[in-house]
Amino acid sequence: MAVTYNTAVKTARMTATRDYFANGTLEILTSADAVLATFGLDTDGGDISGAVWTLVFDAATVAASGSGTAAKAQIKTSGGSAHLTGLTVGTSAADIILDNTNIATGQDVTLSSATITHA
Template sequence: MSVNYTAAVKTARMTATRDHFADGILEIGTAGMGTVLATFGLSVAGGSISTDTWTLAFDNNTVSASAAGVAAEARIKTSGAASDLTGLTVGTSGTDVVLDNTNIANGQDVTLTSAAIQHA
């Protein structure tokens, strides 16, 4: 039997998740996070919650790439650098993290279009 959460519980869980990661970082990497391509700082508040979805907010939506490669996944680290949320999908649409381009050259501008995580 599958577990079903009420909207109130989903909101509480996503709020706790956002608060855990607020003021942390989002790292964009190649497959398996073999190379970190770009790092975005999460805002102090971390973003907003709407029932079961956390929409992340960042200090800047455009950063300079720190390496070259094809963006394939992402992870979120706490302000204490703990990688507590991994395996986020990355692409140009229909993924957890949406970028303007996934083929990244070292030093190029990387623009984050959106990032949202939905309660399972």
């Protein structure tokens, strides 16, 4: 049987997660783990509404640091440790929504939205 959390517990868990990663980074990666772009998380980390964490960034557009196809993402702490991995990336219906998943070095990469929902 699956474990079920009520909304108050989900909110508390997502708040703790947000606070843990606040002022960290979101890395956009290829399937081979090459970093394509890095977005700095806001010092507060974002907003929590119920079971959903909406990430807030220092800038919505950054210059790509690598070339390839965006396949996944990870969030690192302010100390540089990747403790939240396996995020989906796409132009729709993904955790991390980008304007384009085909990325070239130096290109502007724009993040449309980034949300993580409690399981």
